[in-house]
Amino acid sequence: MPGTLINTIKSIGGFSDTDIDFFLSKLEEFTIIKGDQFLQEGQICRYLGYIESGLLMYYRTYDGIEIPTDFGIENDWASHLNSFTNKTPSDLNIKALENTRLLKLSAENFEKIYSVQPKFILLKDYYTERSFVSHTRHTADLAMLNAKQRYYKFMQERPDLVNRIPQYYIAAYLGIKPQSLSRLRK
Amino acid sequence: MPGTLINTIKSIGGFSDTDIDFFLSKLEEFTIIKGDQFLQEGQICRYLGYIESGLLMYYRTYDGIEIPTDFGIENDWASHLNSFTNKTPSDLNIKALENTRLLKLSAENFEKIYSVQPKFILLKDYYTERSFVSHTRHTADLAMLNAKQRYYKFMQERPDLVNRIPQYYIAAYLGIKPQSLSRLRK
DNA sequence: TCGCTTTCTTAACAAATGTGAACGAAATTG
DNA sequence: CAATTTCGTTCACATTTGTTAAGAAAGCGA
Structure with missing residues (x-):
């Protein structure tokens, strides 16, 4: 049910119904199980995704420790555009924190769409x-x-995320230890 | 004397001498006096710059406080590409910490170059x-x-910058107070 | 050059954050 | 469902970082 996606596309540029139909015809439905990777460090990002439902985490690893740098939820785009566009190995990881339904567009299909309607850039x-x-x-x-200000700001700006992301990932995202976050929450 | 620039361009893609000459013909020399802005928040970034000499600081303002997010020196490109490409108002500032000589390419000239040789993308x-x-x-x-690890890492990775940037900007870049940085330096 | 402003350093103290360990709650697995 | 693991909380204590204030050093303009 890509109703929201269609609205998103329309809001970006003036696309005709034909353009949009062609675009939609190139999308593939796809589900990532919680815990699985959408993109792994060192690999090339082959897809531009649109999240229908679920939650993705972007992160870097640091001596094996995962440091989140961003999160993606319903109606967000999901990709690593540098890697996607330039076909260079990714320097970050993306994994699902919930079972996540995506509509994904391969780099090859993006090229086709772009050649028909360059505005899709x-x-x-x-x-x-x-x-x-x-x-x-x-x-x-x-x-x-x-730390306190960062946590308050995160709660205010992303109330939708606070209860969906494990505390230790929120702590890592905010650059503090889980115990300190626990203390702040009191 | 854009010798380094030419090498940089050649290393990126296989450009002919004609391509490169056309590219060079569209560049304008330009000097920014220490303290002046190359790009101001809210304005549209109209140039892609190549730094011949000098030092630029990218920063965001936060209740009037300047938080550096990156620095650019000799042989770096300088721009805010989102703003440059999409002609949207910039959300960050760029200013010179030293007198800085740039070769700059306007968005209009970039279009011309691109239309002749799309590989310049x-x-x-x-x-x-x-x-x-x-x-x-x-x-x-x-x-x-x-804080200590961040400062050591900065010194190791950017020894060329440590003595060219005021301490209080380095401190702000590293997310610590100038007094604390001073303490670490002992 | 002199005088003024800005930046850097130092110190004592306060506040914030990290550390290690213990325990219970919650989630996961078989 | 029970067993196991992972996650969240709490505490006491250690360490780091911030705060305030003052003076020294460096940079800047007249």
Whole structure:
């Protein structure tokens, strides 16, 4: 039921119904089981995904420790665009924190869609911008705020996520230890 | 003397001498005085720059406080590509910490170059990738390491920058107070 | 150059955060 | 369902980082 996706696409650029139908025809439905990877470090990201339901976590590993850098939920795009576009090995991981239903578009199909209607490049621009902005915000938060402020801000800005992500991942995302987060929650 | 620039371009993709000459003909020399802005929040980034000499700081403002998120030096590209490509208002600032000589390419000239040789899009891909990677690394460092580790890592990875950037900007970049950085330096 | 402003350092103390360990709750597995 | 593992909480204590204030050093402009 890609109703929301259609609205998202329409809001990005003026696409005709024919364009949208062609775009939709290239999507594949796909489910990731909780705990499985959508993208693994070192691999090339072959898909641009659209999350219908579920929850994904973007993270880097650091001596084996997982440091989340972003999360994706319903109606978000999901990909690593540099790797997707340039076919370079990914430097980050994406995995499912819940069973996640995706509509995915392969790089080859993206090329086909793009050759028919170049305006679909706007999808990538839109996605890049959103992820870049949210990313630099988070970086500045880490540099600027103390642990309590970071946690309050996270609760205010992402109330939808607080109860869906394990505490230890929230703690790692906020750059604090799980015990300290537990203390803050009192 | 854009010798290094030419090598950089050649290493990115197989460009002919004609391509490169056309590219070079569209560049404008430009100097930013220490303290002046290359890009201001809210404005549209109209140029892709190549730093010949000098030092630029990318930063966000936070209740008037400047939080650096990245630095650019000799032979780095300088731009805010989302803003440059999509003509959207920038959410960050770029200013010169030293007098800085740039070769800059306007968005209009980039279009012309692209229409003659589409492979020049690789320049942007290359730049995007580098900045995204360095950015996520820094974010993970902020979340994962303590102040001392962050400072040591910065010294090891960017010895060329340590003595060119004011301490209080380094401190802000690393997410600590200037006094604490001073303490670490002993 | 002199005087002024900004930046850097130092110190004592306060506050925040990390550490290690223990325990119960919750989730997972077979 | 029971057994096992993982996760969240709490505590006491150690360590790190922030705060405030003051003076030294460096940079800047007249």
